[in-house]
Amino acid sequence: MKRTLFALLTLITPHIFAQDNPTELAKPIVAEGKRLYRSEMASWYGTDLFVERYKDMANVGGYFSYSDNGTEKCIFFSKADNPKVLGTISFDSTYNTRTAKTDLTQRELTSAEVDLYAIRKIALAEINSDTLFKRYKNTNFNLIPLINGGEKKVYVLTGPQQTGVVIFGNDYLLTFDNNNSLSGKKQLHKNIISVSYGGKEQEGKTIEGAVHTHLPETGDFITATDICTLMLYEKFTKWKQHNVVSKNYLNIWNCLTDQLIVVPMRHHDK
Numbered sequence: 001m002k003r004t005l006f007a008l009l010t011l012i013t014p015h016i017f018a019q020d021n022p023t024e025l026a027k028p029i030v031a032e033g034k035r036l037y038r039s040e041m042a043s044w045y046g047t048d049l050f051v052e053r054y055k056d057m058a059n060v061g062g063y064f065s066y067s068d069n070g071t072e073k074c075i076f077f078s079k080a081d082n083p084k085v086l087g088t089i090s091f092d093s094t095y096n097t098r099t100a101k102t103d104l105t106q107r108e109l110t111s112a113e114v115d116l117y118a119i120r121k122i123a124l125a126e127i128n129s130d131t132l133f134k135r136y137k138n139t140n141f142n143l144i145p146l147i148n149g150g151e152k153k154v155y156v157l158t159g160p161q162q163t164g165v166v167i168f169g170n171d172y173l174l175t176f177d178n179n180n181s182l183s184g185k186k187q188l189h190k191n192i193i194s195v196s197y198g199g200k201e202q203e204g205k206t207i208e209g210a211v212h213t214h215l216p217e218t219g220d221f222i223t224a225t226d227i228c229t230l231m232l233y234e235k236f237t238k239w240k241q242h243n244v245v246s247k248n249y250l251n252i253w254n255c256l257t258d259q260l261i262v263v264p265m266r267h268h269d270k
Contacts, residue, residue, distance in 0.1 A: 022262035026221050030260050033227025038072050039065040039144050045097050046074025046089035064120050064145050118180040120145040123154035138162050152176040157225055166233045168193040168212050171225040190217045197237040209241040222251040
């Protein structure tokens with residue numbers, strides 16, 4: 001009986017702790033955000049290297065990135081019903097373009113790449129046909145297919161087409177079943193938030209942080225897409241901190257350490 005009770009307490013205690021500790025509850029969001037960031041970093045720098053070295057861009061149908069045993073890969077595929085891989089750019093955790101490996105050998109997609117390509121293709125069709133997805137001037141959509149722990153998703157982020165701007169919101173999540181069929185789609189933020197940075201150095205001013213708020217529909221916590229965006233742009237903005245304010249929580253993202261602390265608003269108000 002004592003052993004049974006001890007085992008039960010072992011299972012329950014972490015759950016109770018997480019309920020009382022919102023920072024603990026948000027850990028899966030942080031992990032997801034960092035996965036999105038790694039994918040986007042590979043796409044950012046992989047695109048630069050591929051465009052520089054591949055000569056027949058008219059043959060390119062698109063690209064996507066994914067993790068493979070600690071290596072981040074960005075692949076470019078051909079325009080065809082059954083596309084081929086035209087090039088593979090591989091990065092280590094530094095994303096150093098000088099040490100990245102570029103392979104322009106044409107090959108078949110791996111089984112993992114077939115699934116990523118399939119859900120990305122469906123997501124793109126949804127974007128082009130469903131009015132849920134809103135387009136804004138001087139922006140473009142970035143699709144991030146992600147397969148992790150049996151879950152198949154495509155995140156859609158809105159990226160700026162001009163420098164000195166960070167965009168939060170106008171982001172979406174599409175989910176898929178084991179057969180790569182669309183099972184759900186939703187808008188993560190109900191609005192678009194454009195934050196300007198830079199341009200103050202000449203005046204002897206520095207902006208050390210920024211803030212945006214979440215409507216109840218978005219939820220109490222910072223989103224994985226917020227974290228991805230912050231990690232992508234914090235090196236340019238030179239922010240030290242970014243806060244996300246919701247009805248119940250203050251989410252504090254440390255741009256120097258890439259760590260999150262979540263404080264209940266009742267404590268912050270005190």
